[in-house]
Amino acid sequence: MNDAVPHHVFRYGGDFADAIIERASGALIHDRDGRAILDFTSGQMSAILGHAHPEIVATVRAAIANLDHLHSSFLSTPVLDFTAALAAILPDALSMVLPLSTGGESNEAALRMAKTATGRFEIVAFDRSWHGVTGGASSATFNGARRGNGPTVPGVFALPAPHAYRSPFAAGGVYDWRSELDWGFEMIDRQCVAGLAAAIVEPILSSAGIIEPPPGYLAALAEHCRRRGMLLIFDEAQTGLGRTGTRFAFEHEGVVPDILTLSKTLGAGLPLAATVTSRAIEQRCYDHDYLFYTTHAADPLPAAVGSKVIELLVRDRLEQRARELGGYLRGLLCDLQQRHEAVGDVRGRGLLLGLELVEDRRSKAPAHALGSAVSARCMELGASLNIGRKSHANVFRIAPPLTVTRAQIDTAVSILDQALGELAGRRA
Ligand SMILES: Cc1ncc(COP(=O)(O)O)c(C=O)c1O
Numbered sequence: 439m440n441d442a443v444p445h446h447v448f449r450y451g452g453d454f455a456d457a458i459i460e461r462a463s464g465a466l467i468h469d470r471d472g473r474a475i476l477d478f479t480s481g482q483m484s485a486i487l488g489h490a491h492p493e494i495v496a497t498v499r500a501a502i503a504n505l506d507h508l509h510s511s512f513l514s515t516p517v518l519d520f521t522a523a524l525a526a527i528l529p530d531a532l533s534m535v536l537p538l539s540t541g542g543e544s545n546e547a548a549l550r551m552a553k554t555a556t557g558r559f560e561i562v563a564f565d566r567s568w569h570g571v572t573g574g575a576s577s578a579t580f581n582g583a584r585r586g587n588g589p590t591v592p593g594v595f596a597l598p599a600p601h602a603y604r605s606p607f608a609a610g611g612v613y614d615w616r617s618e619l620d621w622g623f624e625m626i627d628r629q630c631v632a633g634l635a636a637a638i639v640e641p642i643l644s645s646a647g648i649i650e651p652p653p654g655y656l657a658a659l660a661e662h663c664r665r666r667g668m669l670l671i672f673d674e675a676q677t678g679l680g681r682t683g684t685r686f687a688f689e690h691e692g693v694v695p696d697i698l699t700l701s702k703t704l705g706a707g708l709p710l711a712a713t714v715t716s717r718a719i720e721q722r723c724y725d726h727d728y729l730f731y732t733t734h735a736a737d738p739l740p741a742a743v744g745s746k747v748i749e750l751l752v753r754d755r756l757e758q759r760a761r762e763l764g765g766y767l768r769g770l771l772c773d774l775q776q777r778h779e780a781v782g783d784v785r786g787r788g789l790l791l792g793l794e795l796v797e798d799r800r801s802k803a804p805a806h807a808l809g810s811a812v813s814a815r816c817m818e819l820g821a822s823l824n825i826g827r828k829s830h831a832n833v834f835r836i837a838p839p840l841t842v843t844r845a846q847i848d849t850a851v852s853i854l855d856q857a858l859g860e861l862a863g864r865r866a
Pocket of ligand 1: 676
């Protein structure tokens with residue numbers, strides 16, 4: 439064994455955390471040394487019900503014993519139930535569900551639907567987007583590693599993400615997002631060679647450091663799409679299923695997309711994703727020989743989990759919990775901003791919050807080294823508070839399970855407060 443890498447796990451995304459985790463329950467993960475660590479990233483932004491939720495455990499036990507996996511041409515009772523349950527909590531325009539496994543896959547399926555349904559191929563995505571690492575999804579991802587993997591899919595254009603805190607269109611406290619959006623589309627219209635099939639966007643950009651579009655933005659974006667005959671795809675991998683204080687983030691602005699993708703939170707940590715669209719688009723795709731045939735499409739076991747997650751979302755009013763606890767947590771983070779000069783911005787909605795560290799509030803220079811140090815110190819003190827990667831290594835993405843308690847929120851924030859106090863120097 440190589441001393442520099444004392445294990446056999448390929449480093450698929452830079453360095454691993456030092457802790458080796460043995461078990462998890464609720465909002466806590468426990469490492470091999472018996473330490474309990476608050477999980478304020480919900481695993482990989484997915485475990486909305488916390489870990490080892492008893493009803494999910496029971497569902498998996500029953501499902502694996504009864505019906506686990508099938509040939510992809512079979513439908514099963516769990517899949518009929520899950521797709522009906524999902525359609526029941528979505529508007530009528532989103533009633534046809536393609537059940538898949540991962541977020542990247544759900545976006546591949548969505549992009550392919552848009553291309554098949556419109557007969558066009560060009561795609562618009564935010565310049566700070568993250569839609570996955572598979573071919574089409576990574577071509578529409580501008581916030582990840584674009585270099586070093588050969589050519590991307592042709593015909594994908596970047597639209598400026600509406601970042602009130604850092605946009606060049608924001609000056610003197612006024613953010614002219616409408617001009618930014620119109621200018622973005624003007625540039626795209628000039629570059630486009632055939633026709634735009636779709637825009638794919640996260641209603642709140644998460645990997646980019648929690649960027650919430652200003653009120654009215656998504657409606658204006660939808661209007662741009664409508665005028666060009668393009669479809670609008672919302673990627674709610676992270677924002678779906680109550681996280682932002684409504685069941686789906688699109689409800690907040692009242693903009694219903696043509697295609698919705700769900701993953702991460704849909705399986706509450708287990709691999710389940712879905713691409714959802716209207717009956718008309720589904721029919722058009724079917725008529726044009728749409729193909730997205732994967733090994734785990736419409737698998738019964740994850741579908742059973744999905745039904746249970748939806749049942750718990752509705753029964754326990756998780757979106758309301760996210761709204762209330764999110765308001766409470768946001769208040770505490772704003773209090774940190776009052777007391778620590780390094781906290782430049784607090785933003786986000788529900789229990790999907792961002793806290794940005796800066797060198798100083800005038801220059802807004804990103805405090806990357808401080809971000810990594812504060813995140814590492816929080817981990818030592820017992821809270822996993824994720825800092826972004828590379829250009830966003832100064833933004834904490836704070837997203838505990840929706841089942842987190844107020845006491846756990848208090849503990850995590852006091853750990854962050856202590857770490858900032860020790861490492862950030864000057865106080866506000
Ligand atoms: C908004 C969004 N879409 C898609 C993905 C990709 O999901 P997966 O990693 O399950 O392929 C992610 C992952 O972080 C994401 O945040």
